Amino acid sequence: MKYVDEFRDGDLAKNIAANLAREADPKRHYRLMEFCGGHTHAISRYGLADLLPAHVRMIHGPGCPVCVLPIGRVDQATRLAREQGVILCTYADTVRVPASDNLSLMRAKASGADVRMIYSTQDALKVARDNPGREVVFLAIGFETTTPPTAVAIQQAAAEGLKNFSILCDHVLTPAAMHAILAVEGGVSIDGFVGPAHVSTVIGSKPYEPFADDYGKPVVIAGFEPLDVMQAILMLVRQINEGRAAVENEFTRAVTREGNLKAQQLVTDVFELRDVFEWRGLGSVPKSALKLRPKYAAFDAELKFKVDYVAVPDNKACECAAILRGQKRPQECKIFGTVCTPENPVGSCMVSSEGACAAHYSYGRFRESAA
Amino acid sequence: MSTVKPNYSRPLDLKNGRVDMSHGSGGRAMAQLISELFASAFDNEYLAQGNDGALLPPANGRLVMATDSHVVSPLFFAGGDIGCLSVHGTINDVAVMGAKPLYLSASFILEEGYPLADLKRIVESMAKASREAGVPIVTGDTKVVEQGKGDGVFITTTGVGVVRDGVNLSGDLAQPGDKILLSGTIGDHGMAILSQREGLMFSAPIVSDTAALHGLVAAMIDSGVALRVLRDPTRGGLATTLNEIAKQSGVGMMLQESSIAVNQPVEAACEFLGLDPLYVANEGKLIAICAPQDAARLLEIMRAHPLANAAAIIGEVREDAHGFVQMTTKLGGRRVVDWLAGEQLPRIC
Numbered sequence: 001m002k003y004v005d006e007f008r009d010g011d012l013a014k015n016i017a018a019n020l021a022r023e024a025d026p027k028r029h030y031r032l033m034e035f036c037g038g039h040t041h042a043i044s045r046y047g048l049a050d051l052l053p054a055h056v057r058m059i060h061g062p063g064c065p066v067c068v069l070p071i072g073r074v075d076q077a078t079r080l081a082r083e084q085g086v087i088l089c090t091y092a093d094t095v096r097v098p099a100s101d102n103l104s105l106m107r108a109k110a111s112g113a114d115v116r117m118i119y120s121t122q123d124a125l126k127v128a129r130d131n132p133g134r135e136v137v138f139l140a141i142g143f144e145t146t147t148p149p150t151a152v153a154i155q156q157a158a159a160e161g162l163k164n165f166s167i168l169c170d171h172v173l174t175p176a177a178m179h180a181i182l183a184v185e186g187g188v189s190i191d192g193f194v195g196p197a198h199v200s201t202v203i204g205s206k207p208y209e210p211f212a213d214d215y216g217k218p219v220v221i222a223g224f225e226p227l228d229v230m231q232a233i234l235m236l237v238r239q240i241n242e243g244r245a246a247v248e249n250e251f252t253r254a255v256t257r258e259g260n261l262k263a264q265q266l267v268t269d270v271f272e273l274r275d276v277f278e279w280r281g282l283g284s285v286p287k288s289a290l291k292l293r294p295k296y297a298a299f300d301a302e303l304k305f306k307v308d309y310v311a312v313p314d315n316k317a318c319e320c321a322a323i324l325r326g327q328k329r330p331q332e333c334k335i336f337g338t339v340c341t342p343e344n345p346v347g348s349c350m351v352s353s354e355g356a357c358a359a360h361y362s363y364g365r366f367r368e369s370a371a
Numbered sequence: 372m373s374t375v376k377p378n379y380s381r382p383l384d385l386k387n388g389r390v391d392m393s394h395g396s397g398g399r400a401m402a403q404l405i406s407e408l409f410a411s412a413f414d415n416e417y418l419a420q421g422n423d424g425a426l427l428p429p430a431n432g433r434l435v436m437a438t439d440s441h442v443v444s445p446l447f448f449a450g451g452d453i454g455c456l457s458v459h460g461t462i463n464d465v466a467v468m469g470a471k472p473l474y475l476s477a478s479f480i481l482e483e484g485y486p487l488a489d490l491k492r493i494v495e496s497m498a499k500a501s502r503e504a505g506v507p508i509v510t511g512d513t514k515v516v517e518q519g520k521g522d523g524v525f526i527t528t529t530g531v532g533v534v535r536d537g538v539n540l541s542g543d544l545a546q547p548g549d550k551i552l553l554s555g556t557i558g559d560h561g562m563a564i565l566s567q568r569e570g571l572m573f574s575a576p577i578v579s580d581t582a583a584l585h586g587l588v589a590a591m592i593d594s595g596v597a598l599r600v601l602r603d604p605t606r607g608g609l610a611t612t613l614n615e616i617a618k619q620s621g622v623g624m625m626l627q628e629s630s631i632a633v634n635q636p637v638e639a640a641c642e643f644l645g646l647d648p649l650y651v652a653n654e655g656k657l658i659a660i661c662a663p664q665d666a667a668r669l670l671e672i673m674r675a676h677p678l679a680n681a682a683a684i685i686g687e688v689r690e691d692a693h694g695f696v697q698m699t700t701k702l703g704g705r706r707v708v709d710w711l712a713g714e715q716l717p718r719i720c
Contacts (some may be wrong), residue, residue, distance in 0.1 A: 001635055001638050001639055001641070004638075004642060008701060008702065010629075010701050010702050010703050013702045013703060014703060017703075020668070039580075043437040044698075044706065045647075045706060046700045046701075046706070047699075047702065047703075047704020047705040047706045048701045048702065048704050049704065050703070050704040050705050051702065051703060051704055170373050226702050341712075342712030343712055359711075361709070362707060362708065362709045362712070363706040363707050363709070364708050365695075365705065365707055366693070366695050366697055
């Protein structure tokens, strides 16, 4: 298939792998974090770990919208759906995230709540238009990639005077999460980042510059195709070998330094920063998430309904927090693959195929069996 | 002069009429629906017996029986409809047991208000599929549920077939070293259904592969090749079916991604929706597992059949206490091909 096969070429991958094998210094370790779940998925789905030298190790970062959603946020959605009789719309994987009381949106649906899986914010608007007698709430999750479509929906709803539509806003910000990872006291053992693909098409490469300039960590923005990831890893290894720390862009076919200004303008019009937002794994991070501006308050489900956020601690045995920070690997969690599986996820990293645990379980767990 | 009036009832309005509750009540309306629609379309000597069940002649060999309920939405899709699908699906379940399918039953659950014209199209499609396959529908049942309690039409078919002596196929017979063959491209049916669902129209045509595979199976068995396992990878796709076999046989598998064919529109649609064709349903494909020395000959026989001309050897069975189905990717890496977790697609068969 054109525009896809070019980026999945096995021979080219072997070339890059050979360069990596030649250039990666055997006397040192390279610990590289791919921030995005999209990269985690590509690495696992294509078995890229097999193409890397043993001393180049990928650490899965927190860039999976479903994974960083704390239990309390999912509880807000299940409570709305179960107690307030709203039609709750959300993107697919979100319905499987475990919430309190052994619930998830999927289980809430099975017990009678009206939960609908949608593909786009336009679908949610349509549900609202088609059900004028019911309240429709869109559980808006995701990083900067999914935020502009939510902004468009809010503007449309406002223009149409749609009174029965609102959102539970859980949109979060990538650079803030990267700061949170790097700001750990005593430093972190991460030598560089594979930077986000789709997020960067929106925000550009500029917001990553402080990570290179202030923290001295190289960042290479990469597309989600396997060759993109391989090339970015090679670029990171080269920067590290040369003792440089810069923001480089492998994904030039889609990402500029300034990003998508129109999308940024949309987001600025509709959203403002939250003072603080609790992330799963990263805890409370200041200025790391968005909420609706006061002029759009009528569409804010947190104001429209009585659904206060109540923080809920994670399951004690679950290591999602350490895994999301890159401090542990999925297989180092005691309940990985036993109590916690994709069918019965305990932690959120086991839910989405972009989650570190689900990706390792679904694609990579033969590695331990061989060891 | 006789006082007996001729028994006249107005024919079913197959143009504008709709299913109503009386069509499932056991009374005259039901008898009329059965005789004017079902019996006339399915017409065969067993159905003509007119009894509660079909009296069938003695069978020559061990019997195989399989049943399958069909709840696909939409009912009509590119390449087929619920009618032919319900015939093909059950014939295939019987056939992959190594049996020659002989008879089918069909049970309908109709929703009040469903247009009779559409029901007629479905029934005619079933009749055509059954005639082409040479497997008659010999008995059936009809129920009607109130509006809102069904989704137009649900069809359950049951098939009976006979296995000749010496043919022993089972999911627990795969052995390390065996070769795994696949009869063609994957994901066509599931993506045909999905692409037709509301709001997800693709301009490139994706056509369901729904087909009866008993002719292909007969050719494979008649060749004398020692088959160990046959199975049709329907719901859950190729990945799920291979995991089922691996579990039953207590073995692992290693596949080659480059040998698994996907039609380009299917690949594009999967890419667009973030789906993996390995998990998308097929309705006209089969997986065969045989001893390594028989693989080349089996492949040749499959490729000579119109329903398997794109057949390929896609991997081999290996010893593995974990029962992992693994794959060498096109990039040269390795991955597990796991069971489908949760649900990849809405109702597809």
